[in-house]
Amino acid sequence: MNLTCNNTITFHQHLQGDHLSSSMLYPLPDGKNSDSTTCILGSLEAIKTFQPSQRPHHKIQPARSIMAVKDSLLSLDMGLKDCLYRIRRAHGRVVYVTVKDLDIIPEELRTHGPSVISELSKLSEWDDNTWETLTVSKDESGIRTKCDSFKPHALQEQEIPGTYERINIFDLEILQEFKNRVFRVQRGEVQYFLKIARFGFELAWLVQEIKVYDLLTQYNSALAPRIVGYVFEEMPDRVIGFIVEEIHGSRPNTLHFEACQVALQELHDLDILHGDINRDNLFITDEGVKFIDFEDSCIMNSAENKEEWDKKKSDEMQSLMEKLADDSGRGRPLTVGDDV
Template structure:
């Protein structure tokens, strides 16, 4: 499965995100999030519409797309018509949004200049004259995870656990992500056990377990301060037993040498 997020332009159109199954392109739909002028539109390409070898490459795909109809539609399907040519059919779907909206700051997704790629959903962007980290739900099936993580940030706000939450990212009227401060540091190691334990216990005191306390999710600053990141797997939990189980994994997590949790280079900014 390719989750590459390339930015490739053809005239006034660019691919912002895509989800293409490169192993089964003839049976799986391909999803694209496009900027068309000043609007964001979502295109689903049905299997067999275009040669499978062009689907992962926006530079090759964009010239093949049929003319997109004007209007304020946000989602459409592209398929072969009865004459064998690709056609575009806008749908009336109302796209879901993150309902956990608690911060007063809302920033348009297209207003954030790109600085650095981190993962398909996470980038360093420029906001208010400084680099910050953006995280979005690119497609509707990613909204539940974004909803959960946004709720966790609300719970930990001001508790010295994670990076500062800077606002919601909107696309039109929909909230699709958030901005957090950019951190600089290194992954935690065995020598940071106490600092990692302290910050994880602060999270547990809020009745939340992290769910993935690998060494790369603890950022150690130059002064030794430890900050937790990546709350996608976090969940409410009042069980003392489960909290203690998570704490008990820390020595092994911090001694991990296989690279688990750090396969995607983050350069430790988050």
């Protein structure tokens, strides 16, 4: 139930598809301001597939305990019928729990870290430190559990291009959380941006984004922050995320249209379609315009129909002015200001 530190730990929430998703902000070091403004890697988690009519609004309760505790809830993703939990155990391992029936944990306790840990610790398997995943269900006879019915998620080796360093996620100091999957982190004296897949269904989004960041890094392109390394849990072959250089800048507006147009054309000339052009995925920096969040991107391949590809690029370019004029804040994280 390790949900405490000298600073306040908070939850950020969003709705994604049929799931209410949250990640806990890791303990902040003394003197760090969790509301400082900066840029982020991604800004589309909250709008990928959610339709407002799908579910009622839920408020995630913040951690409240200031006691010395053992286990900590890192992330959750609550659906209409089930809930996924990512938990760091006191012995340092990260485990995954799928609760197949929401009634197993009372509604008022499902999103409060200490309460979730307290409820799960009632299971007889909780004191067994050998399992990595746990499935909890309910039938006429009561609550049933099954250990290791699925494996912890990770990218496949063929989905991990390059020879970038692999870094244990717990060797990174979390300074700020922007979205459920995006953090500003520090390693030594250097700050980076971290993006992770908390659960298996988020891996596909990482795969496409990594391809583009790696390609731009190989081109030595200044159109995006350079990828620095991959992040793993427990073992180097359990890669669940990546880090890129920290960038500083401001969001563009219509006055930056020409510079953004030139940058987008450069991206297209590399046969890369961004796929989600908006003000929160472009930044005006001292090094020029930089793009972030390539989850919806496309890279042209030899089998691609050139006419169709050219039309996609043209449509994206034609939408640029409209996107720069959009003040709706679509995709903007709740904790980030206009300048970074």
